Amino acid sequence: MSGDPRTVVRKFLARPQHEGAGAVVRRSIGRFELKYFDPFLVLDEFSLTAPAGFPDHPHRGFETVTYMLQGSVTHEDFEGHKGTIGAGDLQWMTAGRGIVHSEMPASHGTQKGLQLWINLSSRHKMIEPRYQEIESSDIAEANEDGVNVRVIAGESLGIRSPIYTRTPTMFLDFTLEPGAQIKQPVPESWNVFVYVLEGEGVFGKSRSSSTTAHHLLLLGPGDRLKAWNRSSKTLRFILVGGEPIGQPVVQWGPFVMNTQEEIDQTIQDFENFENGFEKARYWRSEATQDQEF
Incomplete structure (x- = not known):
């Protein structure tokens, strides 16, 4: 190591705010003062107590990393993928061209974790969705x-x-x-x-x-x-x-692309259930069906 040690150039306190359906998050990236820190779009420290959670919602154009600190969360998507990640477990999800999924509490008490959104380059934004999951004991x-x-x-x-x-x-x-x-x-x-x-x-x-x-x-x-x-x-x-x-980064909620035209096309694809969102037409997660929001 021949360079210099890194020093702190900016510091933020992540204050609690409401997100999803009753969830509480401390957002430090993706907030007014720091909308983007290339390639990172969002960093949330989240807290969920049933029935609060993140019911069915779409993504396109980036990856989400969910790292559980306490409790457990069940995730489901319209491809039929379903699982539960507990304390210390990790899920690295590539949304790519499109996914609709839910993330809901899987146990009593308060579930806590981190979720990081990582941008994808233009050549990777429309790849097929994929998951990488690692149990705590395998990290x-x-x-x-x-x-x-x-x-x-x-x-x-x-x-x-x-x-x-x-x-x-x-x-x-x-x-x-x-x-x-x-x-x-x-x-x-x-x-x-x-x-x-x-x-x-x-x-x-x-x-x-x-x-x-x-x-x-x-x-x-x-x-x-x-x-x-x-x-x-x-x-x-x-x-x-x-x-x-x-x-360039153009974001509309859970969609992150490079141009406004691509965002407009993504919204159209989602609303018309096409170009990656076909299975969203008739799908609802089991967890969301069990709750009333």
Whole structure:
């Protein structure tokens, strides 16, 4: 590593807001102050308590990464795909040309997790939908000097994730015990951020002020991140980076394309049940049918 360590250039507190059908999210990317951080469209820390959830809704033109922190969520789509992801499990869904699905609580109490939307380049926006799902026990994990890392995507402490990312992406879940520190390499050309889940930590420079839970940190140029846990409690955060796509972004709700004409065509396709949305005409998820919204 011959470059410079990355420093914090912007900092946001993700405040709770309502989304979906009664769900509460802390949105840090995709908000008024930060609409897009190429290639990342949305980052939500979500909280669901039945009957709240995300009933049937469409997507086109990007990928969604759902990483459960507590409880479990059942997802269904109009292709007949159905499953439940629990605490520590991961679903990496490529919406591509079109998907309609639901994400609803699968257990009692409050379900918590993260959902990240990653943009696709113009040549990948209309590919066929696909899923990659990894159970918690199969996520690559390493421990070293008071640092635990779960490698969702990319590489850390000598281990690599099997997840395939069409838009080159790293997604690391770090837990630092009191007194621990890390130095994580990141590609110099990528956009990189940190989101703090619990505890408080120092990021970028050793003399920086501590950052607490629910804060998003955008990192400046450099080839590595340094972080320290100087508190008496455990620090947990995600480090996410991606290769910028550098193409125009036109978004209309759950549709993300490159031009307004493509968005207009997507809306028409969805309303007319064609060009990827054919199966939406008669489909409703079981979870949504069981609830009244």
